[in-house]
Amino acid sequence: MVNPSLLIGLPLAFAFSIPLFGLISKKIEKYIPIIALFINMVISFMLIPQILKKPIVVSIGGWSPPFCINLVVGPLGILLATLISGIGFLVSIYAVSYIKEEPTEKYHILFLLLMVGAIGIVLTGDIFNLFVFFEILCISSYALVAYYKDKEGTEAAMKYLIQGSVGSSFILIGVALLYGFFGTLNMADIASRITSANPTYLFITLAFLITGFGIEAAIFPLNAWLPDAHSSAPSSISAILSGIAIKTGVYGVARMVYTIFNANSILLFIAFLGLLTLLIGEMCAFRQDDIKRLLAYSSIGQIGLIIFALGIATSLGVFASLFQIVSHALAKALLFLAAGYMIYRVGSKSIASLNGLGKKMPLTSFAFTIGSFSLIGLPPFAGFVSKLSIVYAAMQVKKPVFLAFIAIALIATIIEAGYFFKIVQNLYFKEGKNLDKITESSGYILIPIAILAILIIVIGVHPQFITGLLKASARELLERAGYIGWVLGGT
Amino acid sequence: MSLIYNWMYYIASGGLILIGMYIILVKTNLIKIIIGLNFIDTGVNILLVCIGYVKGRTAPIFSTSRINPTNVVDPVPQALVLTAIVIGVAVLALALSIAIKVYEHNKTLNVTKIRGLKW
Numbered sequence: 001m002v003n004p005s006l007l008i009g010l011p012l013a014f015a016f017s018i019p020l021f022g023l024i025s026k027k028i029e030k031y032i033p034i035i036a037l038f039i040n041m042v043i044s045f046m047l048i049p050q051i052l053k054k055p056i057v058v059s060i061g062g063w064s065p066p067f068c069i070n071l072v073v074g075p076l077g078i079l080l081a082t083l084i085s086g087i088g089f090l091v092s093i094y095a096v097s098y099i100k101e102e103p104t105e106k107y108h109i110l111f112l113l114l115m116v117g118a119i120g121i122v123l124t125g126d127i128f129n130l131f132v133f134f135e136i137l138c139i140s141s142y143a144l145v146a147y148y149k150d151k152e153g154t155e156a157a158m159k160y161l162i163q164g165s166v167g168s169s170f171i172l173i174g175v176a177l178l179y180g181f182f183g184t185l186n187m188a189d190i191a192s193r194i195t196s197a198n199p200t201y202l203f204i205t206l207a208f209l210i211t212g213f214g215i216e217a218a219i220f221p222l223n224a225w226l227p228d229a230h231s232s233a234p235s236s237i238s239a240i241l242s243g244i245a246i247k248t249g250v251y252g253v254a255r256m257v258y259t260i261f262n263a264n265s266i267l268l269f270i271a272f273l274g275l276l277t278l279l280i281g282e283m284c285a286f287r288q289d290d291i292k293r294l295l296a297y298s299s300i301g302q303i304g305l306i307i308f309a310l311g312i313a314t315s316l317g318v319f320a321s322l323f324q325i326v327s328h329a330l331a332k333a334l335l336f337l338a339a340g341y342m343i344y345r346v347g348s349k350s351i352a353s354l355n356g357l358g359k360k361m362p363l364t365s366f367a368f369t370i371g372s373f374s375l376i377g378l379p380p381f382a383g384f385v386s387k388l389s390i391v392y393a394a395m396q397v398k399k400p401v402f403l404a405f406i407a408i409a410l411i412a413t414i415i416e417a418g419y420f421f422k423i424v425q426n427l428y429f430k431e432g433k434n435l436d437k438i439t440e441s442s443g444y445i446l447i448p449i450a451i452l453a454i455l456i457i458v459i460g461v462h463p464q465f466i467t468g469l470l471k472a473s474a475r476e477l478l479e480r481a482g483y484i485g486w487v488l489g490g491t
Numbered sequence: 492m493s494l495i496y497n498w499m500y501y502i503a504s505g506g507l508i509l510i511g512m513y514i515i516l517v518k519t520n521l522i523k524i525i526i527g528l529n530f531i532d533t534g535v536n537i538l539l540v541c542i543g544y545v546k547g548r549t550a551p552i553f554s555t556s557r558i559n560p561t562n563v564v565d566p567v568p569q570a571l572v573l574t575a576i577v578i579g580v581a582v583l584a585l586a587l588s589i590a591i592k593v594y595e596h597n598k599t600l601n602v603t604k605i606r607g608l609k610w
Contacts, residue, residue, distance in 0.1 A: 151596040169531045180542040228608045
């Protein structure tokens with residue numbers, strides 16, 4: 001049996017060994033993240049069948065669970081860990097030839113630390129540990145947004161840092177209050193005793209925690225940092241931030257609301273917030289003329305859809321929400337990677353400068369088209385299945401309010417289709433200027449883009465490859481007693 | 492008076508957090524905003540320490556045999572605060588170094604005048 005703590009330990013060890021490899025030769029350091037994340041991906045794939053049978057709880061330090069820091073590797077954790085290491089692996093291949101500006105070894109160290117933070121968040125079973133991993137993720141992403149040290153990047157990183165660290169402080173306040181009530185930091189232990197505390201205090205604590213995670217997840221009133229940070233970062237980092245980092249915020253919200261607090265009464269409010277985020281994100285995206293800002297606002301919209309589906313709170317709703325996490329991560333990583341290289345070739349971020357690229361960069365443009373069609377939700381791509389299951393889940397609830405919600409969500413999808421079709425049309429059917437010297441992307445760029453495009457189609461045609469894992473994950477979120485039982489024993 | 496006496500540390504931590512929020516929301520100088528972030532950090536750290544504090548007990552260092560678990564304060568929040576302080580220092584250092592870069596590009600620290608990125 002492979003120990004799941006390797007999933008966190010290996011990238012961490014590789015991250016800090018990068019300068020040592022740099023002593024041997026400057027050339028090998030950029031391949032270290034690929035090796036580290038490939039091993040991670042293989043380990044997480046190997047763990048999936050075991051975890052579907054029986055979740056693994058790793059206790060660190062030889063103490064039994066309520067007293068030690070522990071990792072709880074359930075279906076949800078391994079699903080997100082596989083997604084994170086898979087997308088991280090593909091993006092690190094992309095970065096080999098995309099990141100040329102010195103100091104590259106610092107880029108690779110920070111990139112691996114970001115991965116450590118993200119995987120740690122989804123695997124840990126200790127709420128303070130969650131905060132620490134959250135800070136690892138946040139600090140490395142602040143630094144990576146400012147990686148080019150240009151005017152836009154530093155300004156965006158400053159905004160992200162100020163809002164992000166207020167959010168982290170809020171999470172820490174929430175952790176402190178929880179420790180004050182229950183005297184324990186173990187999430188399962190807190191969850192099993194949650195009914196013994198005063199509901200008003202719990203509400204205040206939950207508000208702090210949701211605000212803190214909501215800033216990272218860019219839920220509507222807290223999303224001001226996202227378009228700046230995602231559009232000013234290097235494109236490989238935009239792909240990671242949009243594909244993975246904001247999903248950890250969603251994971252945080254889901255874990256707090258479902259597993260720890262069992263707060264069924266605020267789920268309707270969460271669905272409403274998600275809907276608001278969806279509308280605002282898509283409407284802002286519609287009027288952008290900078291391709292990366294457009295994709296960033298579209299991420300806000302998709303996060304809104306995910307949060308909305310989480311708020312439905314039936315097993316199908318949570319399943320659809322997790323499916324949407326997977327399909328959005330694949331599609332948005334693909335879009336940012338493809339758009340990043342188009343921008344690199346064209347030298348401008350405006351949408352008008354991409355006109356006519358479909359003939360000059362056929363493969364990249366085709367992949368971009370697949371990604372945008374998947375986000376809109378056209379068959380046979382992954383986005384179709386996830387959006388269909390969200391709509392179906394909302395219809396099944398049989399409450400008029402959810403029917404109204406899903407109508408608004410579908411209107412937002414039409415807005416989304418509007419701007420993505422516009423870009424795809426410009427790519428193929430408009431004559432561009434000064435395109436003579438532009439050539440197709442090179443191998444290291446095309447491999448991850450092609451793999452992502454193929455994955456989107458494969459999951460769209462055969463969703464049963466991942467539905468088993470997704471259903472088990474949805475069960476983990478909805479059945480708290482099961483989660484508590486894995487960690488504390490009994491039941 | 493007894494209210495203030497009993498809840499002194501909580502009031503102090505809440506006050507620091509609120510002062511920090513006020514600075515971040517109102518001040519326009521970037522350095523002052525970063526100081527505000529640090530205020531919030533310090534407030535949260537005091538909150539953590541006072542959650543584990545029990546009046547009249549001593550530090551949980553078992554160097555002398557007279558100290559037993561019934562007359563020491565809770566050591567866990569102190570361990571948490573150490574971690575939180577380290578994280579706070581890292582964020583502060585990163586924030587100040589990014590602020591230097593922002594100043595180099597914009598020649599100002601006034602956030603109302605730094606408008607490279609708009610809505």
